[in-house]
Amino acid sequence: MPELSARAHEMPASPIRKLMPYADAAKKRGVRIYHLNIGQPDVETPIEFWNAVRDPALKVLEYSHSAGIESLRRKAVENYRQLGIELELGDLMVTTAGSEALIFAMLCCMNPGDEVIVPEPFYANYNGFAIQAGVKVVPLTTRIEDGFALPPAEEFRKVITPRTRAIVICNPNNPTGTVYSRAQLEALRDIVLEHDLYLFADEVYREFNYTGEHVPSVMQLDGLERHAVMVDSVSKKFSACGARVGFLISRNQELMAAALKFAQARLSAPTLEQIGAESALDAPRAYFDGVREEYMARRDLLVKELRSMDGVLCPDVDGAFYATVRLPIDDGDRFSQWLLESFEHDGETVMLAPAAGFYATPGAGRDEVRIAYVLGCEKLAKAMACLRAALSTYPGRTCEQRVPAAAN
Amino acid sequence: MPELSARAHEMPASPIRKLMPYADAAKKRGVRIYHLNIGQPDVETPIEFWNAVRDPALKVLEYSHSAGIESLRRKAVENYRQLGIELELGDLMVTTAGSEALIFAMLCCMNPGDEVIVPEPFYANYNGFAIQAGVKVVPLTTRIEDGFALPPAEEFRKVITPRTRAIVICNPNNPTGTVYSRAQLEALRDIVLEHDLYLFADEVYREFNYTGEHVPSVMQLDGLERHAVMVDSVSKKFSACGARVGFLISRNQELMAAALKFAQARLSAPTLEQIGAESALDAPRAYFDGVREEYMARRDLLVKELRSMDGVLCPDVDGAFYATVRLPIDDGDRFSQWLLESFEHDGETVMLAPAAGFYATPGAGRDEVRIAYVLGCEKLAKAMACLRAALSTYPGRTCEQRVPAAAN
Numbered sequence: 121m122p123e124l125s126a127r128a129h130e131m132p133a134s135p136i137r138k139l140m141p142y143a144d145a146a147k148k149r150g151v152r153i154y155h156l157n158i159g160q161p162d163v164e165t166p167i168e169f170w171n172a173v174r175d176p177a178l179k180v181l182e183y184s185h186s187a188g189i190e191s192l193r194r195k196a197v198e199n200y201r202q203l204g205i206e207l208e209l210g211d212l213m214v215t216t217a218g219s220e221a222l223i224f225a226m227l228c229c230m231n232p233g234d235e236v237i238v239p240e241p242f243y244a245n246y247n248g249f250a251i252q253a254g255v256k257v258v259p260l261t262t263r264i265e266d267g268f269a270l271p272p273a274e275e276f277r278k279v280i281t282p283r284t285r286a287i288v289i290c291n292p293n294n295p296t297g298t299v300y301s302r303a304q305l306e307a308l309r310d311i312v313l314e315h316d317l318y319l320f321a322d323e324v325y326r327e328f329n330y331t332g333e334h335v336p337s338v339m340q341l342d343g344l345e346r347h348a349v350m351v352d353s354v355s356k357k358f359s360a361c362g363a364r365v366g367f368l369i370s371r372n373q374e375l376m377a378a379a380l381k382f383a384q385a386r387l388s389a390p391t392l393e394q395i396g397a398e399s400a401l402d403a404p405r406a407y408f409d410g411v412r413e414e415y416m417a418r419r420d421l422l423v424k425e426l427r428s429m430d431g432v433l434c435p436d437v438d439g440a441f442y443a444t445v446r447l448p449i450d451d452g453d454r455f456s457q458w459l460l461e462s463f464e465h466d467g468e469t470v471m472l473a474p475a476a477g478f479y480a481t482p483g484a485g486r487d488e489v490r491i492a493y494v495l496g497c498e499k500l501a502k503a504m505a506c507l508r509a510a511l512s513t514y515p516g517r518t519c520e521q522r523v524p525a526a527a528n
Numbered sequence: 529m530p531e532l533s534a535r536a537h538e539m540p541a542s543p544i545r546k547l548m549p550y551a552d553a554a555k556k557r558g559v560r561i562y563h564l565n566i567g568q569p570d571v572e573t574p575i576e577f578w579n580a581v582r583d584p585a586l587k588v589l590e591y592s593h594s595a596g597i598e599s600l601r602r603k604a605v606e607n608y609r610q611l612g613i614e615l616e617l618g619d620l621m622v623t624t625a626g627s628e629a630l631i632f633a634m635l636c637c638m639n640p641g642d643e644v645i646v647p648e649p650f651y652a653n654y655n656g657f658a659i660q661a662g663v664k665v666v667p668l669t670t671r672i673e674d675g676f677a678l679p680p681a682e683e684f685r686k687v688i689t690p691r692t693r694a695i696v697i698c699n700p701n702n703p704t705g706t707v708y709s710r711a712q713l714e715a716l717r718d719i720v721l722e723h724d725l726y727l728f729a730d731e732v733y734r735e736f737n738y739t740g741e742h743v744p745s746v747m748q749l750d751g752l753e754r755h756a757v758m759v760d761s762v763s764k765k766f767s768a769c770g771a772r773v774g775f776l777i778s779r780n781q782e783l784m785a786a787a788l789k790f791a792q793a794r795l796s797a798p799t800l801e802q803i804g805a806e807s808a809l810d811a812p813r814a815y816f817d818g819v820r821e822e823y824m825a826r827r828d829l830l831v832k833e834l835r836s837m838d839g840v841l842c843p844d845v846d847g848a849f850y851a852t853v854r855l856p857i858d859d860g861d862r863f864s865q866w867l868l869e870s871f872e873h874d875g876e877t878v879m880l881a882p883a884a885g886f887y888a889t890p891g892a893g894r895d896e897v898r899i900a901y902v903l904g905c906e907k908l909a910k911a912m913a914c915l916r917a918a919l920s921t922y923p924g925r926t927c928e929q930r931v932p933a934a935a936n
Contacts, residue, residue, distance in 0.1 A: 121724065121754035121755070121780070122637065122693065122694075122724050122725060122726050122754065122755060124636055124637060124782055124783060124786055125635065125636055125637060125638055125639045125642075126639055127635060127636075127639070128635070128636040128637070128783075128786035128789075129786075131786065131789040131790060131793070132789065133789050133792065134594070134789070134792035134793070137594065137792055158591070160590055160591055161588075162588065163588065164587045164588055165587065165588055165589045169589070170584075170586065170587075173581055173582075173800065174581075174582040174584075176578075176582075178578065179572045179573065179578075180569075180570065180571070180572055180573055180767060181573045181577070181767070181768040181769065181770040181771050181801075181804075182568055182769055182770050183566070183568055183769045183770050184770055186542070186545065216624055216772065216794075216798075217794065217795070219793070219794040219795065220794070223794075227533065227535060227536070227660060228532055228533055228535075228536040229530065229532060229533060229536070230533055231533045231534055231535070232640055232662060234533075245792075245793045245794070245795070247793075248789070248790065248792070248793025248794075249793060252635060252790065252793070254640060254662060285530065286530075316529070316530050317530060318530050346529035346530065347529070347530060359588060359589070360589040361589065361590055361591045361795070361796075361799075362589040362590050362591050362592055362796060362798065362799025362800060363589050363798065363799070363800065364624065364772075364796070364797065364798045364799075372529070374532055375532060375536075378532055378536035378537075378539065380541075381536075381539040381540065381541050381542070381656070382539060382656065382660065384541065384542035384545055384653075384656070385539070385542070385627070385653045385655075385656025385657060385660070386624075386625065386627040386628070386631075386653070386656075387625070387627065387653070387769070388769075388770060388772070389772065390624075390770065390771065390772040390798040390800075390801050391769075391770025391771070391772075392581060392770060392771065392798075392800060392801055392804070393589075393798055393800055393801065396589075396800070
């Protein structure tokens with residue numbers, strides 16, 4: 121029989137989804153699972169989205185322009201202007217979710233064998249996109265003890281080689297919940313300019329910033345006109361993960377022209393969901409304010425609970441809806457599987473994402489997990505009660521002290 | 529500034545879409561354009577699709593399973609069974625349109641530098657997918673004089689090298705409208721088995737078969753369990769090109785497992801449009817019968833008109849909704865641009881796709897164009913009147929005889 125390609129073997133299975141069979145089995149046993157393993161929010165998609173896709177005048181679901189429906193692009197540009205990000209229409213292209221935007225950026229900017237530096241832990245699917253583009257991911261470890269802050273410039277310089285073409289950041293960060301400051305971003309800018317690299321910024325969590333301070337976009341850093349590439353999406357912003365509508369944004373017109381050729385090859389992003397997304401951009405600020413308040417309440421509860429558990433290290437969580445925390449356990453993979461296979465607390469358990477899958481360095485993050493706080497406070501409190509109980513009985517526990525009683 | 533990648537330069541602009549600026553300018557001048565340049569049907573998407581996506585119970589647009597919504601997959605498998613194509617659930621994955629299915633297949637089956645043989649003229653975007661996968665397209669020319677029939681086995685053997693990994697066919701064919709017979713497909717099967725190659729078949733036009741005979745799927749050829757990969761889509765079948773819902777189908781489980789990893793990296797295909805597609809699969813056979821009758825009437829009109837034009841060679845058109853025809857012109861690109869820039873007939877003109885863009889061999893198909901008969905008979909007749917008038921006045925005309933008056 122014909123063989124598969126090397127990249128088919130090299131491609132990692134999703135670290136988030138590989139626990140699914142154990143979750144399915146637990147559900148079949150009647151165990152209720154709190155899903156803190158995936159960034160699928162429970163928040164309703166704005167009514168503006170639904171009203172648009174239900175328009176009875178829609179009769180033929182046609183291809184859209186390869187760069188996206190023009191009225192959607194115009195509205196997105198106007199929306200960014202209101203956020204202080206000045207763009208021309210040609211600086212923005214609609215993609216099939218943020219994933220495709222990042223794949224296009226890698227395909228356009230990097231040759232096979234080139235290297236991209238990514239601070240780790242990082243969104244695990246960057247690995248998959250890099251393999252798809254034949255690009256090598258060079259991780260730069262950030263430390264939970266430092267709140268996963270960006271490493272200083274000298275750390276970046278140590279891993280830059282003649283093959284380095286880009287740095288990828290995610291801000292606010294998935295999986296850590298860290299928000300990078302302007303000073304950190306400006307330090308990055310200097311490195312990028314010094315070595316003539318691209319700076320790819322995944323900013324899909326922009327609206328989920330709990331610091332009270334403005335988080336600058338890479339598009340707002342001076343001097344990066346040819347170097348900055350921003351990736352955005354309606355998935356998290358509008359709780360519309362299934363829409364697969366994203367944006368590739370850059371002022372580098374050669375790059376945008378090349379990306380359009382890749383976009384033309386696949387003809388268009390989903391039309392109906394672009395129509396919904398365009399309308400969702402009309403959602404009032406109150407929608408985001410409400411969502412942000414809800415997530416801040418969840419974040420507060422999560423951090424308080426975690427910090428009251430013995431042996432747990434939970435750094436500050438300033439954005440997105442994730443926290444990467446250290447648990448008093450031998451191994452996050454084993455613990456997460458055990459939670460589904462061998463544990464229950466009042467007929468319930470919790471599903472987590474082992475953090476090792478977010479590190480490219482072998483062995484890193486073994487005692488860490490990523491928690492997505494995408495459930496309401498009541499459910500989240502119950503999930504934390506499960507976790508607390510689990511940590512006190514898990515056979516691979518590394519902390520001998522007893523866990524205090526649940527706070528609520 | 530940082531440079532773009534080699535593939536960004538190598539990537540071809542869409543031959544179909546590059547005439548768009550001239551079309552836009554013509555529209556601004558008030559000229560009405562009959563769009564025969566792109567396979568965007570005017571047929572209504574089935575009401576079952578629209579009813580499903582308008583369901584008021586939809587509140588949160590969530591990710592779907594990376595392999596697609598399970599109920600959609602089950603229904604698709606049942607649907608293929610009714611067509612005589614027996615599949616297990618694991619043989620089918622939902623992709624973001626047929627494009628993604630073919631990209632996944634190339635990524636999984638071929639290493640960079642490997643070769644894929646494609647009979648030309650072929651759907652131009654195969655070039656883009658191949659560049660994305662780092663794969664070399666080796667064209668095998670089919671001739672308009674032979675009705676674009678598949679070349680005999682010895683022609684394939686001549687271009688097979690140690691790097692050859694797959695043959696790609698499209699049946700019924702875009703851009704030629706040719707339907708390959710069982711005998712032709714069985715000859716291909718023998719080549720594939722002899723050289724242990726993959727056979728990728730793009731069968732998105734299955735429902736558009738006007739021969740009155742069954743067109744076998746590659747999934748119905750014995751002995752190809754590990755070798756055959758079928759690509760399908762709801763785009764043409766349900767006149768839902770904007771839905772971006774396709775299928776990757778193979779009985780090769782190693783391949784399907786690898787493709788799932790690529791699918792997981794991009795999380796999911798569009799959820800809402802999968803919901804619509806699942807419901808569209810309930811459309812009654814009468815929907816397809818009605819659509820087929822409509823296209824046959826258009827095909828009949830098109831072929832009759834073209835064959836009555838002096839110097840035009842129009843082969844038999846048995847499937848899909850395209851014809852690739854030879855015109856008495858110097859150059860299809862120049863003629864197509866001239867139609868938009870310098871010609872009008874009663875305030876109207878026609879937009880065609882120059883066929884050269886569907887050939888990989890330089891210079892091939894220069895005097896051919898692809899015509900998509902995606903407009904109703906009344907409009908199609910007017911478009912043919914435009915073409916007839918244009919051929920009689922085009923400065924680059926190569927046939928000196930006068931064109932007879934329009935047939936209707």
